[in-house]
Amino acid sequence: MSEVVVQTLHAAKSYTRGRLSIAALSGINLEIRKGETVAIVGPSGSGKTSLLNLIGGLDTPTGGKVIVEGTDLSELSDDQLSRYRLRKVGFIFQFYNLMRTLTAIENVEFPMSLAKVPKKEQRDRATELLRAVGLQLRANHMPDEMSGGEQQRVAVARALANNPSILLGDEPTGDLDSKSAKALMDLLRSLRKDRQMTLIFVTHDPLVVARCDRVYAVRDGKITKEFTKKDIESAKLSEKYDNTMLEGIY
16 A cells, blocks of 8 residues: 555644634544545535645644654744745646746746756756646747636646645636546646656546545535545546535535
């Protein structure tokens, strides 16, 4: 059995709003193994994005632990957390978050410049990544000159720029039509195999869920159910279903 790369132990996250303390997560326990594709699903406000942010080092727990590849993230300094986010994890967002004033290839090079990768290596690696996502002919186009599906593929290439071992997606298909969403998921699964990555997605999209190995359902800041690949297949989730098909697993 493959090694555990992400583990949360009673992970909790609360936010203070004035005099109120709002619990976003309450005692989350999960394990994700190397090479898995895992979905985190739940209704809006359930805490799933907060959970993804803890795994990605974008936020810190107020209780419990988040352990990635044997390292407790709460023990890292701010500089160490920055390096973790830059080198260990790649992020894909719903609305791409591309820099509008940079070309496709410059967007892919940007995280490498932060990691102080030599210029020639930046260009060579960015060129190869754009080829991997099928956009080598769009390298010098600006984001506004590309379709939504193309922009999201640039975002995937950028997320892979520093060779992360974990790829995180927050509603990665949320702004795409079903054809583009299917193409994106097929691409990500192919890249996962080639690069031996672990994929973790927050999603409302049954098309994404249907292509995962396991699913965690979250509600009110707690994991309510865990589903295996067999469970997912028996639910017959696929791209032909709309989002209401997920309501039964929340």
